[in-house]
Amino acid sequence: MKFRDMSVEVLRNLVRRKLRTCLTVLGITIGALTVAIMVALGSGLQTFIHSQIRSIADPCIMQVFGAKDLPITSFLSTTFGRLGQPPRRINENGFNPGAFNLRYFKPEEVEALSNISHVEKVAPAILLFTNYIKLEEDERKFEVVAIPEGEGFKMDVESGPGFSNASGSREVVLAYHYLEAFGANDPKELIGKKVYFSITRFPLTAGKSLISRIWKQNNEKIFEGTIVGFARKTILSMAAYLNHDFALEMARFFLDDPELYTKSKFGLLANLTVDSKNNIPEVKEAVMEMGLTPLTIEERIGILDTLFVIVQTGLSVFGVIALVVAGLGIANTLLMATYERRREIGLHKALGMTNSQIRSMFALEAIVMGVLGGILGVTAAYVAGTLGNLLAQATFASAWDGVMLFAYPWWLFLGILLFSAVVGLLAGLYPASRAARMDPISALRSE
Amino acid sequence: MPEIVNLKNLSRHFKMAQETVRAIDDVSITIEEGNFIALVGPSGSGKSTLLNLIGGLDSPTSGEVTVDSTDIGKMPEREKAHYRNKKVGFVFQDFYLMDNRSALENVELPLTIMEKPYSERHELARSALDAVGLNERMAHKPGQLSGGERQRVAIARAIVTQPILLLADEPTGNLDSKSGDAIIKLIGQLNKSRNMTVIVATHDQKVAEKADRRIPIEDGRILPEAR
Numbered sequence: 001m002k003f004r005d006m007s008v009e010v011l012r013n014l015v016r017r018k019l020r021t022c023l024t025v026l027g028i029t030i031g032a033l034t035v036a037i038m039v040a041l042g043s044g045l046q047t048f049i050h051s052q053i054r055s056i057a058d059p060c061i062m063q064v065f066g067a068k069d070l071p072i073t074s075f076l077s078t079t080f081g082r083l084g085q086p087p088r089r090i091n092e093n094g095f096n097p098g099a100f101n102l103r104y105f106k107p108e109e110v111e112a113l114s115n116i117s118h119v120e121k122v123a124p125a126i127l128l129f130t131n132y133i134k135l136e137e138d139e140r141k142f143e144v145v146a147i148p149e150g151e152g153f154k155m156d157v158e159s160g161p162g163f164s165n166a167s168g169s170r171e172v173v174l175a176y177h178y179l180e181a182f183g184a185n186d187p188k189e190l191i192g193k194k195v196y197f198s199i200t201r202f203p204l205t206a207g208k209s210l211i212s213r214i215w216k217q218n219n220e221k222i223f224e225g226t227i228v229g230f231a232r233k234t235i236l237s238m239a240a241y242l243n244h245d246f247a248l249e250m251a252r253f254f255l256d257d258p259e260l261y262t263k264s265k266f267g268l269l270a271n272l273t274v275d276s277k278n279n280i281p282e283v284k285e286a287v288m289e290m291g292l293t294p295l296t297i298e299e300r301i302g303i304l305d306t307l308f309v310i311v312q313t314g315l316s317v318f319g320v321i322a323l324v325v326a327g328l329g330i331a332n333t334l335l336m337a338t339y340e341r342r343r344e345i346g347l348h349k350a351l352g353m354t355n356s357q358i359r360s361m362f363a364l365e366a367i368v369m370g371v372l373g374g375i376l377g378v379t380a381a382y383v384a385g386t387l388g389n390l391l392a393q394a395t396f397a398s399a400w401d402g403v404m405l406f407a408y409p410w411w412l413f414l415g416i417l418l419f420s421a422v423v424g425l426l427a428g429l430y431p432a433s434r435a436a437r438m439d440p441i442s443a444l445r446s447e
Numbered sequence: 448m449p450e451i452v453n454l455k456n457l458s459r460h461f462k463m464a465q466e467t468v469r470a471i472d473d474v475s476i477t478i479e480e481g482n483f484i485a486l487v488g489p490s491g492s493g494k495s496t497l498l499n500l501i502g503g504l505d506s507p508t509s510g511e512v513t514v515d516s517t518d519i520g521k522m523p524e525r526e527k528a529h530y531r532n533k534k535v536g537f538v539f540q541d542f543y544l545m546d547n548r549s550a551l552e553n554v555e556l557p558l559t560i561m562e563k564p565y566s567e568r569h570e571l572a573r574s575a576l577d578a579v580g581l582n583e584r585m586a587h588k589p590g591q592l593s594g595g596e597r598q599r600v601a602i603a604r605a606i607v608t609q610p611i612l613l614l615a616d617e618p619t620g621n622l623d624s625k626s627g628d629a630i631i632k633l634i635g636q637l638n639k640s641r642n643m644t645v646i647v648a649t650h651d652q653k654v655a656e657k658a659d660r661r662i663p664i665e666d667g668r669i670l671p672e673a674r
Contacts (some may be wrong), residue, residue, distance in 0.1 A: 001559060001560050001562065002559075002562050005559045005562075012547065016547060343543060344545065346543075347543045347545075348556075348560070349504075349528070349531075350502075350504060350531060350537050350543075351531065351532060351537075351556055351557045351560055351604075352528050352529060352530075352531045352532020352533070352557060352560045352561065353528060353532075353560050354524070354525050354528040354529075355524055355525075355528070356525070357560075440504050441499055441504055441505055444539070444543065
């Protein structure tokens with residue numbers, strides 16, 4: 001029997017029991033829809049976060065930790081110890097998990113980092129928390145995240161001159177969203193105006209007693225800066241970028257240590273500015289040779305990707321389970337069909353159909369049901385995703401132009417169709433082989 | 448006339464619980480091309496089993512079934528299917544038509560399995576239905592046809608591939624006597640006009656009388672023939 005004729009035969013058989021076929025296909029549809037939606041959501045979010053990270057992260061900045069392992073990788077053991085494991089002896093370069101793998105850089109290490117070729121600047125990573133930001137002649141206080149210059153964030157100044165780099169200057173580039181917050185229509189209205197940051201000393205720093213810190217006055221200080229620009233719209237909508245000297249001044253007050261972030265007290269984390277992102281691998285290698293741990297923007301994205309893959313896989317498992325259960329539905333439908341169509345199978349055999357043709361016919365029925373369910377599933381997922389994107393753009397994601405919450409990579413449709421077909425085929429194997437093995441005489445005699 | 452079917456010491460035994468049923472027991476007969484044969488015997492005598500063995504639907508326990516010089520008893524399953532498709536036409540007591548298809552589509556089925564092109568199988572099916580006098584009822588589904596007409600469709604389906612053997616198992620068993628007579632007359636005409644060898648299994652003496660040769664069978668064994 002030709003494939004075309006067999007296909008017609010298969011479609012006829014499926015149409016014969018419309019409701020049953022529809023219910024079976026619906027099962028596959030739900031499974032395929034779940035997988036497609038989960039993967040599309042994961043992929044959409046991943047693409048969005050990727051693009052946002054790339055838009056805000058400076059690819060030429062590399063962070064360096066003073067340990068062999070990243071603190072993030074040993075987070076669990078840092079918090080709880082290695083669960084159920086006996087304590088290990090600490091060797092020369094090792095760290096106690098409870099120490100969080102962090103330590104101050106030594107001056108000679110900072111020197112050595114500066115001497116790596118292609119490294120333009122080695123700066124300490126500055127820890128700084130602010131209470132609020134306020135515009136001059138305006139009593140309203142606003143939320144703010146202070147980001148010191150050179151911390152790895154890309155700051156594309158869209159309006160205004162930007163940092164002058166003059167020694168001792170106190171300059172601020174604000175996120176674009178502050179225009180609206182401060183009630184201005186044009187950035188020019190705010191360039192050159194003063195802004196005030198409130199900082200409270202971190203109460204747990206060493207040097208003075210905790211009680212005096214909490215109860216005594218002068219724990220809060222207002223720092224005055226000048227707006228020198230507005231940064232391009234990114235997800236960092238509450239960012240206030242500070243020039244290095246200004247940030248240092250604030251950070252030293254925050255941690256109550258005027259010697260902090262100098263060569264002798266460099267800090268826990270170093271930010272390396274590399275002349276070109278193409279030289280990042282070379283610099284990275286040199287840093288690793290020093291027994292330190294570099295973390296590039298690509299590695300940060302990689303860590304994020306791993307998390308996405310884990311979440312996506314976890315969510316997709318539900319869809320896969322639904323698909324497999326729907327596959328059992330196909331097997332059940334076809335098994336019933338082999339009983340109902342015993343005479344027909346016997347007749348086909350009497351008229352010359354081979355066992356393998358009977359097997360192929362039933363297997364094709366299963367594949368058609370699987371693929372049909374897959375097509376309906378991905379179509380429904382596409383429609384739902386498109387509506388979801390429109391809804392997101394109209395509501396909570398309106399700040400980002402063209403954001404796609406649900407993204408459909410080309411392989412998703414193909415992959416789900418293929419997977420649905422495979423589920424169908426596997427589900428159809430047993431009924432197909434049962435039909436093929438049927439004795440034509442007893443099949444013809446059956447009621 | 449050259450021989451077309453040769454059965455040599457043919458046996459077909461079935462195991463049923465502890466017992467062995469000898470459905471066909473050491474049968475040897477020869478049938479010549481163009482003969483109209485009636486296998487006559489009561490119910491359970493082994494007529495249908497013998498037809499199934501000759502038609503390649505069943506395999507012998509021992510002995511040989513040679514049709515058109517080929518021992519079909521030893522054929523692998525795939526070749527047997529091709530043999531049933533090309534060389535044998537089956538007519539059953541219960542017609543076995545597919546209810547969801549027209550008469551024409553039912554007749555086309557063996558040609559579809561044979562992979563004949565659409566236009567050719569359409570033409571052949573029309574001419575087979577014409578040969579059984581159903582040219583006016585081609586588009587009708589089995590449910591819209593009388594018992595006699597359904598059996599005519601089944602006969603058209605059996606002859607559409609122009610087989611060398613037409614095997615009919617109680618073809619009048621489900622028909623009234625008038626329709627039954629007409630069907631036997633039709634089978635007789637096809638036998639003469641197409642020189643097609645016909646073997647009919649029947650317990651109806653009226654049907655048997657129309658045959659050139661009557662082979663009585665009882666308890667799986669052939670009895671002396673009455674010509």
